[in-house]
Amino acid sequence: MPADLAVIGLGHLGLPLAQAAVAAGIATIGHDPARARDLAAGRLPGGGDAAALTAADLRRMLSAGFRPTANPAELARVRTAVICAPTPQGPDGAPMLTPVVEATRALAARLRPHTTVIIESPVPPGTTQTLLLPVLEEGSGLRAGRDFHLAHAPGRVDPGNRLHPYTSTPKVIGGHTPACTESAATFYSRLTDKVVRARGPRETETVHLLETNYRHVNIALVNEMAVLCHELGVDLWDVIRCAETKPFGFQAFRPGPGVGGHALAQDLSGAHLPTRPLRMVELARQVNHHMPSYVVQRAATLLNEHGKSARGARILLLGITYKPDLADQQAAPAEEIATRLMQLGAAVSYHDPYVPSWNVLDRPVPRADSLYEAAADADLTILLQQHRTYDLQGLSVKAQLLLDTRGATPAGAAHRL
Secondary structure, three states, X not given: OOEEEEEEOOOOOHHHHXXXXXXXXXXXXXXXXXXHHXXXXXXXXXXXXXXXXXXXXXXXXXXXOOEEEOOHHHHHHEEEEEEOOOOOEOOOOOEOOHHHHHHHHHHHOOOOOOOEEEEOOOOOOOHHHHHHHHHHHHHHOOOEOOOEEEEEOOOOOOOOOOOOOHHHOOEEEEEOOHHHHHHHHHHHOOOOOOEEEOOOHHHHHHHHHHHHHHHHHHHHHHHHHHHHHHHHOOOHHHHHHXXXXXXXXXXXXXXXXXXXXXXXXXXXXXXXXXXXOOHHHHHHHHHHHHHHHHHHHHHHHHHHHOOOOOOOOEEEEEOOOOOOOOOOOOOOOHHHHHHHHHHOOOEEEEEOOOOOOOEEOOEEOOEOOOHHHHHHHOOEEXXXXXXXXXXXXXXHHHOOOEEEOOOOOOOOOOEEO
């Protein structure tokens, strides 16, 4: 059965796009050989990167006609195809483009004239036109801008953000030609309230780069401030509370045990582009990567100050996901923190209402069933993620020793990062 839209790659970008399209009444298929069977059966994929959707959300999508498929032949029967394949970080720090190229190649072999092809995957500037366009043209025998439309539109999904759903988040679009831009704009105008036209794909690819690095650089700044303020005996959380009253020139960011999520900081030094690295971004990455070890250092110091050693200490980790109130563990700092604590000889357990089981160093980490009892029994409890279900006032009373890496507990109720 023909569909208006094919979403290629059903992860943290593809599933929210498919959900918005189905809600807008667009006949949608989702192509993902690794996940189609589970999704078609109403099961969300493992790994947490579909955590913005619930099982009920998926059931509603399926009942409205959403069809997950592993059959690439179905890509030949759509008007619009959006590539949402992942670009995980490679050993050199640059995004790995193999999944995007493979998805593009699968589409190219079945591409029909007049189709609109949109790349949402995060890729380095120039990728759409210098790498993916030739793949599409060679695989299809068609010409971009003449026989089919090609555009790039960076994904702007913030899982769990209820203030900025898909429909109210402006969509930035850059087409290979002005006609390509307009074709993509026509599609996205059915999903979002505002469409922003960029000069071209290189600009939109760089929009994603700027937005991502802006987040990482500012988090790195407050992470450095957290370390400094602890050494000075200054309450950073009170500093931020006061600073964010400034109505101009300041946006509040808050420190934490590390930076997780799917949007990776990129300095482009490993992306094989004729450009110098972004030195500030590389420095920010170093600062943020140091935070898990700093949390472990603070934990060991707190235990020592209370006459205990990290070796043999019972340590409870609260919240191991990268965002509050979601199951997504992508790049969450909890795993590195648990690993370092275990290497110090600590007995680590965890509690997270969204994660039923967790393995670290290839062995299961004990999961606390009764939160209050576990906190009372632990020598040290570390809050890594602030889930809404946590009664932090009650936890601060029950816990023998509480380290709050999110500044979420009442003032004076815990040791803050």
